[in-house]
Amino acid sequence: MAMPLDNKGNNTLYRWRWAGKTLKGRVVRGELIASNKAEAEKTLHNQHIIIRQLARKRFTRGMGRVNSRDIMLFSRQVATLIRAGVPILQALQVVAQTQKKPVMNKLIQDVMHDISAGASVTQALKRHPKYFDPLFCHLVAAGEQSGTLDTMLERIATYQESNESIKRKVKKALVYPTAVIAVGIGVSALLLINVVPQFEALFNGFDAELPAMTRATIMLSEFVQAWWQWAAAAMLITITVCIQAIRRSPSIAFRVHQFALRLPILGSLLNKSAVARYARTLATTFSAGVPLVDALTSAAGATGNRVYEKAVISTRDDVSGGLPLHIAMRMSGQFPPLVIQMVGIGEEAGALDAMLDRVAEYYEDEVSTVVDNLTTLLEPFILVLLGGMVGFLVISMYLPVFELGGAM
Structure with a gap:
């Protein structure tokens, strides 16, 4: 029986709750996933279960998403x-x-x-x-050929854990200040749209000239009230266009990544995370017996940065031409001298995978340190920035009240 298809052509699966008995009369119950009732019944019959109840759970439609x-x-x-x-x-x-x-x-x-x-x-x-991805398939193929599939799968899981840890740390460094600044802008916009007009109506009854700070705030409020929908739409469209341009144009993506690597503090974080992921990927694939050229191909896509991806591809081409890895890395002009030296030592000692693991561990620790320092440095700066934004609006609104009270 063919599975039902959703609107996108995918098989629609559901979660089914069942209860029944085994052939020995033991009462059992549980849940399973199937596309329809007949398939669920067949699955339970194959497990020698006598079905007493079988019902589809509510709110289970849809395929979900694999991460x-x-x-x-x-x-x-x-x-x-x-x-x-x-x-x-x-x-x-x-x-x-x-x-x-x-x-x-x-x-x-x-x-x-x-x-x-x-x-x-x-x-x-x-x-x-x-x-x-190709890295996963390369390692599984090596495991099948050597009879160590369990070891390779375990190594893949460990590698993915390390990679996800690096991604989480970078996201933490980027998301925290972005979220706090967004909240500050939202609060300021709320004050300008809803609160300042109330004060403006009050000030219209004053027979006195308003302070320059107050006049500036009122003008800003009037501008925001008249144009905030257009400004929000323009911002959304700009962000969408930029994201699509980065996704669809390799040259634009390369320039954006290149610019990000040159930013103060954040650029250091992105550089270190790219090197850590490159070293970890190359160490994992090379130690599994994957040829170095193929391992470099996998490592290029794992760096997460177009600049480093181009550098690794250049390194791969030079290695396939007969150059040692550390010389090829030096010729790319992208990798830090420390990494090149450690790779050279690993090649000379015949322990390239072990040395790459040490490089990965070192730069993963560096990423953690940079993230902690960045968070520590940004917290007071963000607090001052938000306090200044909100404080300016509050003071500018109450300043005429204070002046009026002093005159009386």
């Missing part, structure tokens, strides 16, 4: 089961039954179907490039 954390947990769970001696198909079935997201359950079921049809694990994963 990097879902893939990381999937890798670790499958690795644990394989290490315990569970065959790959059975391990995937167990992991699928634990999924709360219908889309993740469907993804695993599709992988199981491909493997059952004769595909290797790597081939099955490559059919879903949206969720399993």
Whole structure:
């Protein structure tokens, strides 16, 4: 029976709550994911369960969304089961039954179907490039060839945890000041639109000239009241156009990333995070037996920055031409001297993967330090900025009142 399709052509899955008995008469109950009642009944019959109740849960429509954390947990769970001696198909079935997201359950079921049809694990994963990138597939292929699939999946999970940790730290450094400033602008706009006009009506009854600060605030309030919708729309359109331009134009994205790397403080954070992700990715793939040129290809996409991506691709081309890695990195002109020196030592000692791991650990610690320092430095600055914005508006409104009271 074909699965029903949603408006986008995707299979629509639902969560079903069931209750029944085993063949020995034991009462059992639980939940499962299926596209329709017949499929849910078939799944339970295959588990030798006599169904007493089967009902679709409410508010479960939709496929959900697979994120990097879902893939990381999937890798670790499958690795644990394989290490315990569970065959790959059975391990995937167990992991699928634990999924709360219908889309993740469907993804695993599709992988199981491909493997059952004769595909290797790597081939099955490559059919879903949206969720399993080339780095993931490279490592799984190395694990299949060497008989260490569990180790490779565990290594993937560890790598993804480190990568997500770096991303969270960078986001923390960017989101906090942005959110606080946005709140400050919102409060100021609220005062200008709703509060200042009340004071303006009061001041119209004064037979005196208003202070310059108050007049400026009233003029600003009148401007905001007349144009705030257009200003908000223009800001939204500008942000949308910029985002789309960055996504669709590699040259614009490169220039934006290049500009971001040159910003004070923030640029240092982005540089260190890109180097950390490059080193961690290269160490993970190279130690798994992936050829260095292929490992560099994976590392280029993992840096998260177009400038470093271009530098890594240039490094890869030079390495494929016969140059040592550290010399190729120096010729790209992007990597710090410390990284180049440590890579050179690793190549000479035959321990490149271990040295790259040390580089990654060092720069991950540097990212943590920069984020902590940035937060510490920004907090008083933001407080002063917000206090100044709101304080200016409040003082400018009460200043005529104080002057009037002094005159009386």
